[in-house]
Amino acid sequence: MVTPAxxxxxxPEPLLSVExxxxxxxxxxxxxxxxxxxxxxxxxxxxxxxxGESGSGxxxxxxxxxxxxxxxxxxGGKVFCAGRELTALSDGGWRAVRGRQIGMVxxxxxxxxxxxxxxxxxxxxxxxxxEPVSRAMARRRxxxxxxxVAFPEPARALGEYPHRxxxxxxxxxxxxxxxxxxxxxxxxxxxxxxxDATVALQILELLERLRRERDLAVLLxxxxxxxxxxxxxxxLVLYSGRVVEQAATAxxxxxxxxxxxxxxxxxxxxxxxxxRLRGERYAVIAGSLEDLSARPRAGxxxxxxxxxxxxxxxxxxxxxxxxxxxxSRCFLSLPAARSDG
Amino acid sequence: xxxxxAAEPLLRAEGLTKRFALQRGISxxxxxxxxxxxxxxxxxxxxxxxxxxGESGSGxxxxxxxxARLVQPDAGRILFxxxxxxxxxGAALRQRRRHLQVVFQDPQNSLNPRMRAGAQxxxxxxxxxxxxxxxxxxxxxxxxxxxxxxxxxxxxxPSDLSGGQRQRVAIARALATSPRLVVCDEPVSALDVSVGxxxxxxxxxxxxxxxLSYLFISHDLAVVxxxxxxxxxxxxxxxxxxxxxxxxxxxxLHPYARALVAAAVESDPSAPPRAPVLPGELPSAVNPPSxxxxxxxxxxxxxxxxQEAPILSDxxxxxxxxxxxxxxxx
Numbered sequence: 001m002v003t004p005a006x007x008x009x010x011x012p013e014p015l016l017s018v019e020x021x022x023x024x025x026x027x028x029x030x031x032x033x034x035x036x037x038x039x040x041x042x043x044x045x046x047x048x049x050x051x052g053e054s055g056s057g058x059x060x061x062x063x064x065x066x067x068x069x070x071x072x073x074x075x076g077g078k079v080f081c082a083g084r085e086l087t088a089l090s091d092g093g094w095r096a097v098r099g100r101q102i103g104m105v106x107x108x109x110x111x112x113x114x115x116x117x118x119x120x121x122x123x124x125x126x127x128x129x130x131e132p133v134s135r136a137m138a139r140r141r142x143x144x145x146x147x148x149v150a151f152p153e154p155a156r157a158l159g160e161y162p163h164r165x166x167x168x169x170x171x172x173x174x175x176x177x178x179x180x181x182x183x184x185x186x187x188x189x190x191x192x193x194x195x196d197a198t199v200a201l202q203i204l205e206l207l208e209r210l211r212r213e214r215d216l217a218v219l220l221x222x223x224x225x226x227x228x229x230x231x232x233x234x235x236l237v238l239y240s241g242r243v244v245e246q247a248a249t250a251x252x253x254x255x256x257x258x259x260x261x262x263x264x265x266x267x268x269x270x271x272x273x274x275x276r277l278r279g280e281r282y283a284v285i286a287g288s289l290e291d292l293s294a295r296p297r298a299g300x301x302x303x304x305x306x307x308x309x310x311x312x313x314x315x316x317x318x319x320x321x322x323x324x325x326x327x328s329r330c331f332l333s334l335p336a337a338r339s340d341g
Numbered sequence: 342x343x344x345x346x347a348a349e350p351l352l353r354a355e356g357l358t359k360r361f362a363l364q365r366g367i368s369x370x371x372x373x374x375x376x377x378x379x380x381x382x383x384x385x386x387x388x389x390x391x392x393x394x395g396e397s398g399s400g401x402x403x404x405x406x407x408x409a410r411l412v413q414p415d416a417g418r419i420l421f422x423x424x425x426x427x428x429x430x431g432a433a434l435r436q437r438r439r440h441l442q443v444v445f446q447d448p449q450n451s452l453n454p455r456m457r458a459g460a461q462x463x464x465x466x467x468x469x470x471x472x473x474x475x476x477x478x479x480x481x482x483x484x485x486x487x488x489x490x491x492x493x494x495x496x497x498x499p500s501d502l503s504g505g506q507r508q509r510v511a512i513a514r515a516l517a518t519s520p521r522l523v524v525c526d527e528p529v530s531a532l533d534v535s536v537g538x539x540x541x542x543x544x545x546x547x548x549x550x551x552x553l554s555y556l557f558i559s560h561d562l563a564v565v566x567x568x569x570x571x572x573x574x575x576x577x578x579x580x581x582x583x584x585x586x587x588x589x590x591x592x593x594l595h596p597y598a599r600a601l602v603a604a605a606v607e608s609d610p611s612a613p614p615r616a617p618v619l620p621g622e623l624p625s626a627v628n629p630p631s632x633x634x635x636x637x638x639x640x641x642x643x644x645x646x647x648q649e650a651p652i653l654s655d656x657x658x659x660x661x662x663x664x665x666x667x668x669x670x671x
Contacts, residue, residue: 053533054504166622196396196560197604201617223534226608253610267538270609271590271602272566278586280567281545282538288503289533 012043015217016065016102016185021077023060023069023241027293031074034060034292036241038077042185042217047208049220049232049249051264055289057241058221062189065219066104067094081185100130103178107190109170113162119146119173120158126180145176150206168199175206179214186211189221204231225268229253237261240289240301247326257323258330260285260302300329308332350384351522351554352408352426357381357417359403363627373627377403378414379578382653385522390548390555392569392586394562394601398623399575402526405558409443409524410434422521439469439518446527448507452499458510459485459495465517484513487550488543505536509543516547524556529564541567562605566590574598577626577634580653584660594656594667596639633664641669 021038024031035057042048052058060069067086069075079086081101086094098104106112114122123142127133133141139158146154149172162170171191178186188207192200208231211218220232228235228249235252237245237260245258256262263285272278287305295301296314303313312331323333359378378400385391393401406412408419410426419426422440429437442465445451452461462481466472472480482492488509499507508528515523525544529537545568547553559565565572566586573583574597582595593599600619606612621638624630630637636646645665653663 053535168622196623197562197608198396198600198617198619199622201604201607202620205617224608225534225610229610230607230614264535265610267535268608268610269534269538269541269561269563269567270611271563271605272586277567279545281542282567284538284542285535288505288536 012046014041015044015082016042016219017078017080018061018065019078019080021061021064021079022075023057023064024074024076025060025070025292026072027291030293032292032295034073034241035064038236038238038241038243040236040243040246042219044184044217045211045215046234047211047218047220047232049222049228049235050238051222051225051228051235052238053223053264053289055240055292056238058238059189060241061238062187062219062221065187066098066102067091068098099126099183100181101183102185102187103181103183104187105171105174105178105189105191107193109167109174109194110162112174113170115162117161118158119160119162119165119176123158123173123176123180126177130181141180142176145179146173148179149173149175149210151176166199167195168202171195171203172206175210179210182214183216185217185219187219187221190223191220192227193223207231225253225265237264240295242301242329243320243327244302244329245323245326246320246328247324251325255324257326257328257333258302259306259308259332261328263305263307300331350420351387351389351422352556353382353384353420354404354408355382355418357404357407357414357419359400359407359412359414375626376578376629377626378407380417381575381578381580382417383573383580383583385554385556386570387521388548388552388554389570390557390568392565392572393556393558393575394560394565394572395575396560396623398577398626400578401558401573401575404575405524405526405556408522408556409441410438411443436469439465439471440521441524442515442518442520442522443524443526444508444511444515444528447531448504448511449499449531451511452507452514454499456498457495458490458497458499458502461510462495462514462517465514469518471518480517484517485510487516487547488513489539503536504532505539508532508540512540512543512547516551519551520553522554522556524558526558527560528557530559530561537564544568562590562601563608566605574601577623577629579634579663580661581635581664582660582662583653584658584662588658588660592668594660594662595635595664596641596669597635641666 019039021035022033023035025034038061050058063069064075065079081097086097120142123145124138127138127141143154146157151157151172192203232249235249236243239260245261256265266283285305299314299316300318303309318329318331320327320329321333357378358380361375361377363373363375381404395401407414459481462484463477466477481495485492485494490509529540557565557568569586572586572589573580576597582598590602593602603618619638632647632649633651636642651663651665653661656662656667
């Protein structure tokens with residue numbers, strides 16, 4: 001809806017749209033908005049990164065898109081996938097979409113895989129769940145899928161149990177399962193957060209290749225701006241359940257508009273090369289995000305930590321305003337803001 | 342023990358070796374021995390910070406836990422502050438522990454959930470008999486202020502505090518006895534980026550004010566590069582390269598150190614993207630590859646590397662590297 005789509009030669013195909021998604025979670029019997037009116041569209045062949053720290057709402061956002069909001073949560077807004085409104089579906093209908101049209105990989109591949117089944121059995125099951133092919137055919141397809149995610153010796157991997165595999169191979173197995181139904185949309189929730197640095201690079205490279213080759217629309221959830229920079233086309237910055245900035249990734253990195261985005265970029269632990277930065281203090285964002293039930297309800301959620309806050313920030317919630325090539329939820333992006341302050 | 346021509350280090354570890362017996366699993370497999378550390382040596386100068394980097398399973402945490410006397414090694418010795426550190430036990434160890442404290446990754450687990458923050462910070466002072474009564478309360482207030490927390494935090498339980506505040510309390514407790522060395526084991530890994538940056542700043546400030554030494558353990562080379570004077574790179578239970586932080590990052594000699602530097606550059610949003618430099622993953626320590634344990638993933642491996650294990654040796658300018666072809670590019 002509001003996603004600025006930098007126009008490539010061919011207009012990209014919108015595959016998943018989220019409109020004004022709201023997820024309220026109960027805390028001591030009172031509902032608080034963990035996700036507060038988030039909207040975006042995923043396009044074929046493009047990766048949208050959602051970046052946020054703990055409490056930003058990124059996990060609840062993913063769960064709501066998948067129809068997996070926790071018990072007691074109240075979900076509002078709409079999710080459309082392949083022309084259907086998912087939010088109107090029954091649990092069964094949603095289950096059919098989840099996995100078939102939307103593939104998923106998560107942070108902990110060890111938790112996503114069933115420890116008592118071989119990798120082969122799990123990939124075969126995923127294939128047969130979505131398509132009535134023979135077991136032998138499914139096994140052949142499973143080998144192809146494992147080869148596609150660059151499993152060394154894919155045929156032999158069929159007989160391996162998850163605990164025998166390294167973290168990186170487990171995540172490759174999860175990707176093979178996610179792709180078994182040939183989904184158009186892939187949700188990757190912190191897919192490399194549990195992996196070592198050199199292995200994380202391999203998995204991110206693999207995700208890029210799969211996106212290219214399969215023309216996937218990827219939603220990449222991460223807390224890591226380094227990953228955002230290298231592996232996404234567009235980015236949403238979430239803070240306290242709201243999108244605070246939205247832009248093409250390159251533009252956001254070049255000229256971050258929202259004070260939170262700017263602060264976050266200063267905190268990224270860049271390597272102290274040539275002795276530069278060594279012993280130097282980070283330009284930090286003061287304080288931390290309060291628990292859901294303790295956040296300010298009026299005004300900008302970032303105001304208590306914002307070095308640039310001024311009078312209206314504590315009383316009115318800013319809209320998403322045009323800022324450079326993107327959008328920023330900050331009164332400073334209004335032309336008249338500076339003179340007001 | 343002295344090193345001619347060099348200032349006496351605050352801590353010197355030699356030949357630390359540790360094997361863990363793996364429990365037999367329900368499948369009947371196991372009963373194997375995991376060599377977590379294979380003869381690791383390092384030194385920390387007074388007021389200096391040594392960083393340990395490496396991936397999970399590299400042995401960096403085991404080495405840190407041995408220094409903290411939380412794990413007893415199978416072999417090796419540590420000289421700390423003039424004492425045979427590993428030989429101390431009982432009251433003598435308790436008495437000396439005030440000089441060497443630990444900050445763990447997750448303050449959620451390292452703090453007692455049923456104890457107020459102030460009482461937890463006071464505990465080591467009380468146990469060590471270093472302060473009591475009004476002086477103790479004053480010291481706790483001072484420590485809270487040193488780590489950037491208000492005096493009112495003393496009455497809070499850990500569950501009332503944010504992750505960053507809990508880690509500040511854990512740091513205050515570690516500093517209570519005025520230690521000379523603090524082992525920081527992944528102190529910011531469980532925290533959000535913006536909060537982790539605050540904690541790194543705090544550790545830098547405290548070092549400056551108190552003349553502390555840190556043994557700073559992290560999987561994140563970028564964080565280590567901010568704080569460490571020297572860096573030791575661990576791979577599969579051994580140090581493969583060690584040297585002044587600045588030199589090691591500017592010109593890593595071991596191909597694995599080079600891969601870690603490249604991965605850390607990759608995590609810098611302002612650096613240009615590049616392809617992964619290393620194939621494969623950390624192999625099993627139970628059945629490590631022959632020769633140089635790194636050779637199956639190494640871009641410059643030659644036949645010799647599969648047969649012989651290179652020894653960590655001096656390569657000039659205070660640097661040590663375990664590679665037959667140090668500094669060569671793939």
